[in-house]
Amino acid sequence: NAGVTQTPKFQVLKTGQSMTLQCAQDMNHEYMSWYRQDPGMGLRLIHYSVGAGITDQGEVPNGYNVSRSTTEDFPLRLLSAAPSQTSVYFCASSSPLGAEQFFGPGTRLTVL
Protein backbone atom coordinates (compact mmCIF):
# COMPACT_ATOMS: atom_id res chain seq x y z
CA ASN A 1 0.00 0.00 0.00
CA ALA A 2 1.25 3.47 -0.90
CA GLY A 3 -1.06 5.01 1.72
CA VAL A 4 -1.91 8.66 1.01
CA THR A 5 -0.02 10.25 -1.86
CA GLN A 6 0.09 13.91 -2.84
CA THR A 7 1.45 15.65 -5.90
CA PRO A 8 3.26 17.88 -6.46
CA LYS A 9 5.60 18.16 -3.46
CA PHE A 10 6.45 21.78 -4.23
CA GLN A 11 4.76 24.38 -6.39
CA VAL A 12 5.28 28.07 -7.11
CA LEU A 13 2.40 30.02 -8.63
CA LYS A 14 1.84 33.59 -9.65
CA THR A 15 -1.12 35.50 -8.30
CA GLY A 16 -4.22 34.71 -10.31
CA GLN A 17 -3.06 31.34 -11.63
CA SER A 18 -5.11 28.25 -11.00
CA MET A 19 -3.95 24.75 -10.20
CA THR A 20 -5.02 21.42 -8.76
CA LEU A 21 -3.34 19.64 -5.88
CA GLN A 22 -3.73 15.91 -6.26
CA CYS A 23 -4.47 13.47 -3.44
CA ALA A 24 -4.99 9.74 -3.70
CA GLN A 25 -5.32 6.89 -1.21
CA ASP A 26 -5.30 3.15 -1.77
CA MET A 27 -6.79 2.06 1.56
CA ASN A 28 -10.45 2.24 0.50
CA HIS A 29 -11.09 4.93 3.11
CA GLU A 30 -14.41 6.72 3.13
CA TYR A 31 -13.27 9.93 4.77
CA MET A 32 -10.84 12.31 3.11
CA SER A 33 -9.86 15.82 4.12
CA TRP A 34 -7.70 18.73 3.05
CA TYR A 35 -5.86 20.90 5.59
CA ARG A 36 -3.55 23.83 5.35
CA GLN A 37 -0.76 24.41 7.84
CA ASP A 38 0.59 27.87 8.53
CA PRO A 39 3.24 28.76 11.14
CA GLY A 40 1.72 29.11 14.60
CA MET A 41 -1.76 28.18 13.37
CA GLY A 42 -1.86 24.41 13.62
CA LEU A 43 -3.79 22.71 10.83
CA ARG A 44 -7.03 24.15 9.54
CA LEU A 45 -9.63 22.13 7.67
CA ILE A 46 -10.39 23.38 4.15
CA HIS A 47 -12.82 20.79 2.78
CA TYR A 48 -13.72 17.24 3.60
CA SER A 49 -15.59 14.31 2.11
CA VAL A 50 -17.45 11.44 3.76
CA GLY A 51 -17.65 9.39 0.57
CA ALA A 52 -17.67 9.52 -3.19
CA GLY A 53 -19.94 12.29 -4.41
CA ILE A 54 -20.22 13.96 -0.98
CA THR A 55 -18.15 16.97 0.05
CA ASP A 56 -18.54 19.76 2.56
CA GLN A 57 -16.77 22.88 3.71
CA GLY A 58 -14.40 23.07 6.60
CA GLU A 59 -13.11 26.06 8.52
CA VAL A 60 -11.32 27.91 5.66
CA PRO A 61 -12.97 26.94 2.33
CA ASN A 62 -12.84 30.26 0.48
CA GLY A 63 -10.76 30.17 -2.70
CA TYR A 64 -10.75 26.37 -2.90
CA ASN A 65 -12.93 23.79 -4.64
CA VAL A 66 -13.05 20.04 -4.25
CA SER A 67 -14.80 17.09 -5.82
CA ARG A 68 -14.88 13.38 -5.02
CA SER A 69 -15.79 11.34 -8.04
CA THR A 70 -14.07 8.17 -6.79
CA THR A 71 -13.25 6.74 -3.37
CA GLU A 72 -9.53 6.98 -4.12
CA ASP A 73 -9.09 10.57 -5.30
CA PHE A 74 -9.80 13.92 -3.68
CA PRO A 75 -8.26 16.81 -5.66
CA LEU A 76 -8.11 20.36 -4.31
CA ARG A 77 -8.45 23.19 -6.82
CA LEU A 78 -7.21 26.71 -6.32
CA LEU A 79 -9.35 28.88 -8.53
CA SER A 80 -7.28 32.08 -8.60
CA ALA A 81 -4.21 31.85 -6.40
CA ALA A 82 -3.49 34.59 -3.89
CA PRO A 83 -0.40 35.19 -1.71
CA SER A 84 -2.56 34.37 1.34
CA GLN A 85 -2.76 30.80 0.03
CA THR A 86 0.96 30.30 0.49
CA SER A 87 1.01 27.35 2.86
CA VAL A 88 1.71 23.66 3.30
CA TYR A 89 -1.26 21.55 2.26
CA PHE A 90 -1.96 18.13 3.71
CA CYS A 91 -4.45 15.56 2.54
CA ALA A 92 -5.66 12.90 4.97
CA SER A 93 -7.89 9.85 4.89
CA SER A 94 -9.60 7.67 7.47
CA SER A 95 -12.10 4.90 7.95
CA PRO A 96 -14.20 4.05 9.86
CA LEU A 97 -15.49 7.01 11.86
CA GLY A 98 -13.28 7.62 14.87
CA ALA A 99 -10.25 5.83 13.49
CA GLU A 100 -6.90 7.51 13.08
CA GLN A 101 -6.33 9.74 10.08
CA PHE A 102 -3.45 8.97 7.76
CA PHE A 103 -1.74 12.02 6.34
CA GLY A 104 -0.03 12.46 3.01
CA PRO A 105 3.48 13.94 2.74
CA GLY A 106 2.22 17.44 1.99
CA THR A 107 2.51 20.01 -0.80
CA ARG A 108 4.42 23.21 -0.15
CA LEU A 109 2.79 25.97 -2.17
CA THR A 110 4.17 29.45 -2.69
CA VAL A 111 2.10 32.14 -4.39
CA LEU A 112 4.05 35.17 -5.59
Next chain:
Amino acid sequence: ELKVEQNPLFLSMQEGKNYTIYCNYSTTSDRLYWYRQDPGKSLESLFVLLSNGAVKQEGRLMASLDTKARLSTLHITAAVHDLSATYFCAVDSGGSNYKLTFGKGTLLTVNP
Protein backbone atom coordinates in the same frame (compact mmCIF):
# COMPACT_ATOMS: atom_id res chain seq x y z
CA GLU B 1 -17.64 26.83 17.04
CA LEU B 2 -15.23 24.29 18.46
CA LYS B 3 -12.03 25.75 19.86
CA VAL B 4 -9.01 23.71 20.88
CA GLU B 5 -6.29 25.13 23.09
CA GLN B 6 -2.97 23.52 23.81
CA ASN B 7 -0.49 24.56 26.43
CA PRO B 8 2.26 25.13 26.64
CA LEU B 9 3.01 26.09 23.04
CA PHE B 10 6.75 25.77 23.65
CA LEU B 11 8.37 23.32 26.00
CA SER B 12 12.07 22.88 26.61
CA MET B 13 12.96 20.06 28.92
CA GLN B 14 15.95 18.06 30.03
CA GLU B 15 16.41 14.42 29.28
CA GLY B 16 15.08 12.23 32.04
CA LYS B 17 12.43 14.69 33.22
CA ASN B 18 8.65 14.30 33.17
CA TYR B 19 6.16 16.76 31.81
CA THR B 20 2.55 17.08 30.64
CA ILE B 21 1.00 18.81 27.65
CA TYR B 22 -2.60 19.91 28.05
CA CYS B 23 -5.36 20.07 25.46
CA ASN B 24 -8.60 21.85 26.34
CA TYR B 25 -11.58 22.06 24.04
CA SER B 26 -14.74 24.12 24.11
CA THR B 27 -17.66 21.85 23.16
CA THR B 28 -18.72 18.33 23.93
CA SER B 29 -16.81 15.66 22.07
CA ASP B 30 -15.66 12.13 22.80
CA ARG B 31 -13.20 11.75 19.96
CA LEU B 32 -9.74 13.17 20.46
CA TYR B 33 -6.49 12.52 18.63
CA TRP B 34 -2.81 13.18 19.27
CA TYR B 35 -0.30 13.58 16.45
CA ARG B 36 3.43 14.09 16.21
CA GLN B 37 5.15 16.15 13.52
CA ASP B 38 8.90 16.26 12.90
CA PRO B 39 10.31 19.37 11.17
CA GLY B 40 9.48 19.42 7.47
CA LYS B 41 7.54 16.16 7.73
CA SER B 42 3.95 15.03 7.73
CA LEU B 43 1.84 14.13 10.76
CA GLU B 44 2.06 10.78 12.46
CA SER B 45 -0.84 9.48 14.52
CA LEU B 46 0.05 8.74 18.14
CA PHE B 47 -3.19 8.10 19.98
CA VAL B 48 -6.93 7.88 19.32
CA LEU B 49 -9.09 8.45 22.42
CA LEU B 50 -12.76 7.64 21.94
CA SER B 51 -14.38 7.63 25.36
CA ASN B 52 -14.35 9.33 28.72
CA GLY B 53 -11.57 7.98 30.86
CA ALA B 54 -9.66 6.50 27.93
CA VAL B 55 -5.96 6.09 28.62
CA LYS B 56 -3.40 4.91 26.08
CA GLN B 57 0.34 4.44 26.42
CA GLU B 58 3.12 3.95 23.93
CA GLY B 59 6.66 3.94 25.20
CA ARG B 60 7.34 7.14 27.16
CA LEU B 61 4.07 8.79 26.11
CA MET B 62 0.72 8.39 27.78
CA ALA B 63 -2.50 10.12 26.73
CA SER B 64 -5.76 10.43 28.62
CA LEU B 65 -9.19 11.91 28.01
CA ASP B 66 -11.66 13.49 30.44
CA THR B 67 -14.72 14.41 28.39
CA LYS B 68 -16.51 16.00 31.35
CA ALA B 69 -13.64 18.43 31.90
CA ARG B 70 -13.11 18.69 28.11
CA LEU B 71 -9.44 17.98 28.72
CA SER B 72 -6.85 15.62 27.35
CA THR B 73 -3.30 15.27 28.57
CA LEU B 74 -0.17 13.92 26.95
CA HIS B 75 2.29 12.88 29.63
CA ILE B 76 5.96 12.43 28.85
CA THR B 77 7.96 10.19 31.14
CA ALA B 78 11.78 10.35 31.35
CA ALA B 79 12.12 12.35 28.16
CA VAL B 80 14.74 11.47 25.58
CA HIS B 81 16.07 13.57 22.70
CA ASP B 82 14.17 11.50 20.12
CA LEU B 83 10.90 12.85 21.49
CA SER B 84 11.77 16.34 20.24
CA ALA B 85 8.97 17.27 17.81
CA THR B 86 5.73 19.25 17.59
CA TYR B 87 2.73 17.56 19.17
CA PHE B 88 -0.83 18.36 18.12
CA CYS B 89 -4.12 17.43 19.63
CA ALA B 90 -7.23 17.42 17.46
CA VAL B 91 -10.88 17.14 18.42
CA ASP B 92 -13.70 15.77 16.31
CA SER B 93 -16.82 17.94 16.30
CA GLY B 94 -18.90 14.81 16.55
CA GLY B 95 -21.84 13.42 14.68
CA SER B 96 -21.48 11.36 11.53
CA ASN B 97 -18.96 13.65 9.93
CA TYR B 98 -15.25 13.66 10.51
CA LYS B 99 -14.26 17.28 11.05
CA LEU B 100 -11.15 17.74 13.10
CA THR B 101 -10.19 20.98 14.79
CA PHE B 102 -6.51 21.12 15.69
CA GLY B 103 -4.72 22.87 18.49
CA LYS B 104 -1.81 25.11 17.54
CA GLY B 105 0.72 22.52 18.59
CA THR B 106 3.36 22.20 21.29
CA LEU B 107 6.97 22.43 20.15
CA LEU B 108 8.89 20.10 22.44
CA THR B 109 12.66 20.29 22.66
CA VAL B 110 14.46 17.74 24.80
CA ASN B 111 17.96 18.80 25.73
CA PRO B 112 20.77 16.45 26.82
